[in-house]
Amino acid sequence: MLTIKNLHATVEDREILRGIDLRIPAGEVHAIMGPNGSGKSTLASVLAGREGYEVTGGEVDFLGHDLLELDPEERAREGLFLAFQYPVELPGVNNMYFLKAAVNAIRKHRGEPEMDTMDFMELVNDRAARVKMDQSFLKRPVNDGFSGGEKKRNEVLQMSVLEPRFAVLDETDSGLDIDALKVVADGVNALRSADRGFLVITHYQRLLNYIEPDYVHVLVNGRIVRSGGKELALELEEQGYALYESAA
Amino acid sequence: MTAIALHDQDAVSGVFERLLHDRSEPTGLTARRRDALARFQRLPFPHRRQEAWRFTDPSLLQELRLEHLPPGPPVLDAGRLPRALTPHRLVFVDGRFVAGLSVLPEQGRVMVGSLAGMWRDEAQRAILESYLDNLPGLEDQPFLALNSALHADGVYVRLRRGAVLETPLEILHVATGEDRASYPRHLLVLEDNAEARVVEHYVGEGRYLCAPVTEIRLGANAMLDHYRYQAESMEAGHLGALRLYLSAHANASTTLLGGGAKLHRTEVAAHLAGQGAHAELRGLALTRDRQLSDYHVRVEHEVPHCTSNQLFKSVLDDQSRVVFDGTIKVHRDAQKTDAQQSSSNLLLSRRAQAQSNPRLEIHADDVSCSHGSTTGFLDKDALFYLRARGIGEAEARAMLVYAFAHEIVDNTRLETLQARLEALLRERLTLAQEDLA
Numbered sequence: 001m002l003t004i005k006n007l008h009a010t011v012e013d014r015e016i017l018r019g020i021d022l023r024i025p026a027g028e029v030h031a032i033m034g035p036n037g038s039g040k041s042t043l044a045s046v047l048a049g050r051e052g053y054e055v056t057g058g059e060v061d062f063l064g065h066d067l068l069e070l071d072p073e074e075r076a077r078e079g080l081f082l083a084f085q086y087p088v089e090l091p092g093v094n095n096m097y098f099l100k101a102a103v104n105a106i107r108k109h110r111g112e113p114e115m116d117t118m119d120f121m122e123l124v125n126d127r128a129a130r131v132k133m134d135q136s137f138l139k140r141p142v143n144d145g146f147s148g149g150e151k152k153r154n155e156v157l158q159m160s161v162l163e164p165r166f167a168v169l170d171e172t173d174s175g176l177d178i179d180a181l182k183v184v185a186d187g188v189n190a191l192r193s194a195d196r197g198f199l200v201i202t203h204y205q206r207l208l209n210y211i212e213p214d215y216v217h218v219l220v221n222g223r224i225v226r227s228g229g230k231e232l233a234l235e236l237e238e239q240g241y242a243l244y245e246s247a248a
Numbered sequence: 249m250t251a252i253a254l255h256d257q258d259a260v261s262g263v264f265e266r267l268l269h270d271r272s273e274p275t276g277l278t279a280r281r282r283d284a285l286a287r288f289q290r291l292p293f294p295h296r297r298q299e300a301w302r303f304t305d306p307s308l309l310q311e312l313r314l315e316h317l318p319p320g321p322p323v324l325d326a327g328r329l330p331r332a333l334t335p336h337r338l339v340f341v342d343g344r345f346v347a348g349l350s351v352l353p354e355q356g357r358v359m360v361g362s363l364a365g366m367w368r369d370e371a372q373r374a375i376l377e378s379y380l381d382n383l384p385g386l387e388d389q390p391f392l393a394l395n396s397a398l399h400a401d402g403v404y405v406r407l408r409r410g411a412v413l414e415t416p417l418e419i420l421h422v423a424t425g426e427d428r429a430s431y432p433r434h435l436l437v438l439e440d441n442a443e444a445r446v447v448e449h450y451v452g453e454g455r456y457l458c459a460p461v462t463e464i465r466l467g468a469n470a471m472l473d474h475y476r477y478q479a480e481s482m483e484a485g486h487l488g489a490l491r492l493y494l495s496a497h498a499n500a501s502t503t504l505l506g507g508g509a510k511l512h513r514t515e516v517a518a519h520l521a522g523q524g525a526h527a528e529l530r531g532l533a534l535t536r537d538r539q540l541s542d543y544h545v546r547v548e549h550e551v552p553h554c555t556s557n558q559l560f561k562s563v564l565d566d567q568s569r570v571v572f573d574g575t576i577k578v579h580r581d582a583q584k585t586d587a588q589q590s591s592s593n594l595l596l597s598r599r600a601q602a603q604s605n606p607r608l609e610i611h612a613d614d615v616s617c618s619h620g621s622t623t624g625f626l627d628k629d630a631l632f633y634l635r636a637r638g639i640g641e642a643e644a645r646a647m648l649v650y651a652f653a654h655e656i657v658d659n660t661r662l663e664t665l666q667a668r669l670e671a672l673l674r675e676r677l678t679l680a681q682e683d684l685a
Contacts, residue, residue, distance in 0.1 A: 048636050051628065076638035088633040092651025101647065102637040109638070141651075158637065 001026040001197045002047075002067075002166055007058035009046050016042040018222035019058070024166075029198040031208055033233060034219035035241040040201045041085055043219070044170040047199075048082040049075050063165065076102075077109035079165030083155040083172045090142035095154070098142050099124060099161055106162060127160040131187045149180040156187035166197045173207035185210030205237035220244040254309055254394070254429075254457075255293045261285070264397055274367050280381055284396030291390040300388075303571040303603045304542040308511045309457075309485055322346060324422060330479075333447055333664045337418040338362070342456075343400040343430030357411035363402040363433055375406060380435055383463050383491040385517025385546065392489040392515070395431040395461040402433035402460075407442035409467070416445040416662055423484065425454020432460040438470035440495075445473040447665060450508070455483040463491045466498035468522060473501050473661060477668070480508035482537065488514040494554075496522030503660060504531040506541055507672050513542040520547070520554035520582075531560040532656040532669075534676050535568035535600070542571040547589075549582040549615075558589040561656055563649055564600035565676070574619070575607040582612050589619040594626070594652045596645075646677040 002024045009017040016039045024030050034040050046053045047060065049072035060067040065078055090098065103123075104114045115123070128138060131153045143151050152172050159167055169188065173181055188198065188211050200211055208216070208230060216232040217224045218241070225244045226232070253259065264285050268278060292298065294306035322341035326349055329339065338360070339349035345362040352360050359372070363380075366372040381396045403419045421432050438444060450458055458480060466472055480486045486509040492500050504514055518527045533541040547556045562570040572591040593602035606619035626648050634644035650657075650673055657673070660666040 050632055050636075071641070072632060072635040073638050073640050073644075076636055082636055084633065084636075088627075088629050090630055090633070090648075090651060092654045093634075093647055098634070098637070098647070101639050101643065105638040105640060105643070162637070 001063060002199070003061040005059050005061075007043075007046070007060060008056045009042060010054050010056055011042060011052060015056070016222055017046065020219075020222070020224060022217065022224065024197045024199060026165075026197050027194040028214045029192065029200060029211065031200045031202060031211075031213035031216045031233065032219050032224075033202055033205070033216060033236055035245060036203070038219045039222040040203075040219055041170055044082055044085070044168050044199075044201055047075075047080065047168055048072060073105065076162075076164075077106050081159050081162060081164035081167040083152075083159060083167065083169040085170040085172075085174065087143050087151040087155055089144045089146075091144045093142050095140055095142050096124065096138045099158065102158070102162060124161055127157055130160055130190060131157045132183050133157055148175045149177065152176060152184055153180065153187075156184050160187055160191060163191070165195070166199075167191070168199045168201065170201050171203060172200075173202055173204060181207060182210060205233045208233045218244055257289055260288070260394075267398060267400075274373070276373070276377060277367055281397050284381065284393050288390055288393035288397055291388060291393060294390060300544065300573075303569075304511075304513055304540060306511075308540070322424075324349070324424070329420065329422065330449070330451055332420075333418045333449065333662065333668070334416040336360075336415045337420055338403050340401065340419070340421045340430075340432055342424055342428050343421075343432050345401045353413065353415060353417070357408040358413055359404070359406040359408075360413075360417060361404055363404040363435060364400065366404040372404070372406065375437055376404075376435070379437055379463065379465050381463070383465060383493045384519050385491050385548070386489055386515055389489055389515055391459045391487040392461050395433055395459050395489070398429075399431040399433035399461070402435070404434075405436045405438075405444065405446065407438045407444055407470075409439045410441040411439070412442065413444035413446075416447060419446065419448045421448070421450045421458065421460065423450075423452030423456045423458050423480070425452060425456050425481065427455055429457040429459070432458070434460070434462040436462065436464045436472070436474075438464075438466050438472055440467040441469050442467065443471045445662065446475070447662060448474075448476040450476075450478045450480055450486065452481045452484055454481055456481070457485040457487070459487045461489045461491075463493075464500065465493045466495055466500055468495045469497040470495070471499045475503045475505065475660065475662065475665060476514070477665060478504075478506040478508050478512060478514075479672070480512070482508060482510060482539070484509045486512045486514075490514065490516045492516070492518040492527060494518070494520050494522060494525035494527060497524040498522060499526045501528040502530070503656065504529075504543065505656070505660075505669060506532070507534040507676070509539065509541075511540050513544065515544040516546065518545075518547045518556065519550060520556060521550050523551050523553045525554045527554075527556040529556070529558045530656050530659065531572075532653055533560075533562040533570055534653075534672065535562065535570055536565040536676065537568060538566070539568040540571075541568070542573075544571075544573045546575040546577065547587060549576070549578045549585040549587060551579075551581060552583045552585070554582065555586040556588070558591075559655065560591040561653060562593045562602060563596065563653060563676070564593060564602060565596040567597070567599045569601045569603070571603045571605075572621075573605040573607070575609065576617055576619070577609040578612050578615050578617065580611040583614045585612060585615040585617065587615070587617045591621045592652075593623040594649065595623065596626070596649070646674075649673070649677055
């Protein structure tokens with residue numbers, strides 16, 4: 001589904017990703033763990049197409065598309081979703097209106113008719129219940145005045161409504177208490193299916209108790225230095241990254 | 249018809265004498281006009297060297313050759329009028345009232361009509377004598393003086409104690425171009441506990457000058473929701489003034505909306521003269537091409553316990569320019585004043601320019617006053633966030649611009665006007681999107 005080959009990227013002329021290789025087939029959940037500054041969030045930003053990240057080498061294939069050639073909105077319409085580490089506040093943009101614009105942009109791309117308001121409301125209310133989000137949040141401006149946990153839940157809500165083919169979760173667990181973490185994990189688990197892939201980026205093993213990954217990769221200094229099964233996460237939790245950092 | 253330029257004093261005097269000749273008016277009014285003309289001629293003609301005009305180049309005015317109107321009723325086909333915003337509408341063409349195109353509310357405790365007509369009404373004359381050109385503020389504004397000297401007509405609204413204007417009132421002014429100048433003059437007097445919602449609406453075609461003055465006097469506990477929507481021709485000059493006078497516990501909300509005119513300037517003076525009064529002043533300017541839009545606002549807190557709030561926003565495209573100059577003056581006795589001011593500008597083009605000059609003059613020591621001003625481009629992170637959800641760049645930009653302006657648009661408590669503004673925003677955003685392509 002997503003194949004990354006020898007990906008190099010720089011930010012402000014500093015090389016952050018230094019040759020990433022990663023293959024995530026449909027139906028699998030891969031976790032990337034690593035210390036601060038290892039390039040985790042840069043990888044997420046490059047995949048989503050954020051400005052200011054320059055790809056200097058390598059390629060990314062997403063469902064047969066050269067992902068790096070697509071605009072951010074085209075990537076989203078093809079089914080890529082990024083749950084932001086720091087969701088942006090959009091005062092003045094109503095949450096419901098925003099979700100509807102996103103849903104319809106994606107439907108239009110697929111050649112499907114726009115969703116009518118009744119069906120849309122039903123869908124959103126159902127998904128909001130899934131992430132235990134109060135209906136009043138839907139009427140508020142996107143993330144405006146939301147707490148950290150509410151913002152992350154809103155990311156998961158958007159993901160549940162948009163039903164992407166592939167989702168990148170960029171430290172969605174950071175700063176969440178255990179209850180909020182469970183809600184986020186439940187939202188992700190409800191979407192797990194044979195034709196959907198996930199890349200879960202996290203700093204802490206804790207999240208992986210609730211979202212069980214098929215594979216865990218260790219990212220240090222812009223390279224994947226080790227890959228293994230879910231037990232690797234526990235090992236990292238106990239031993240830390242020091243071993244890898246010195247090796248890298 | 250004679251072509252005149254406004255800075256030519258002899259020509260202005262000539263126009264003035266002809267105006268007096270064409271109209272037979274009560275001597276009280278003629279005396280006022282003479283005083284005003286003398287004031288206009290005494291005041292220096294606006295120039296960039298004056299502080300008040302530093303950022304707004306009035307030399308643009310000199311491109312306008314201004315024709316004085318011939319006597320006789322104006323002629324306009326009703327089909328050329330924009331759709332009415334409310335069922336009750338007074339229509340003016342080039343400054344003159346057109347009764348045949350107007351629909352007035354039932355008269356009684358509510359009195360609505362043409363200002364010129366009211367001078368002939370003995371019962372109203374005392375009110376005119378007391379309030380017309382007699383409210384404080386903007387004494388040094390030459391275009392207000394010129395309007396006082398040369399106005400043909402306008403709206404007179406008087407609400408007796410406790411009277412409520414049930415249906416909002418639209419004052420529509422249509423300019424027909426051809427380098428004509430018009431000076432609409434409106435007087436709104438709301439006595440104690442009276443309540444009204446009034447929309448001034450300015451449109452036109454071609455090149456002309458429209459210099460409206462509105463004077464508003466609110467009695468104790470009176471409440472006014474007022475809008476001035478200028479959708480002038482892109483070749484026009486619009487130089488407006490607004491004086492607001494608030495008695496105790498009066499509540500005035502005025503919203504200045506603008507998308508038209510090559511040169512637009514509106515000067516506002518609000519005097520909070522009775523304890524517990526509240527003034528809400530909002531503005532939204534949408535500019536493009538080489539338009540210049542300028543809001544000069546002065547709020548005077550004269551007595552304790554008054555509150556005021558200024559919120560001005562501009563969306564600038566192309567090489568347009570916007571000026572906001574806002575003053576809060578708190579007089580020595582006006583303790584417990586709460587006065588806020590905020591202006592923000594959203595630049596859609598690197599060539600657009602915004603200038604904000606907040607001024608606080610505080611002579612009391614127990615007050616809460618603040619001002620804030622921001623100017624910036626669309627937030628890149630916000631744009632990326634929307635695009636990362638599949639929303640196209642053009643639509644994402646439109647959503648963010650709308651989000652910026654919504655505070656003013658959503659507070660427009662007249663649905664028809666709100667819809668008109670939304671349409672204007674959409675039109676402007678479509679234009680901005682074409683620029684991107």
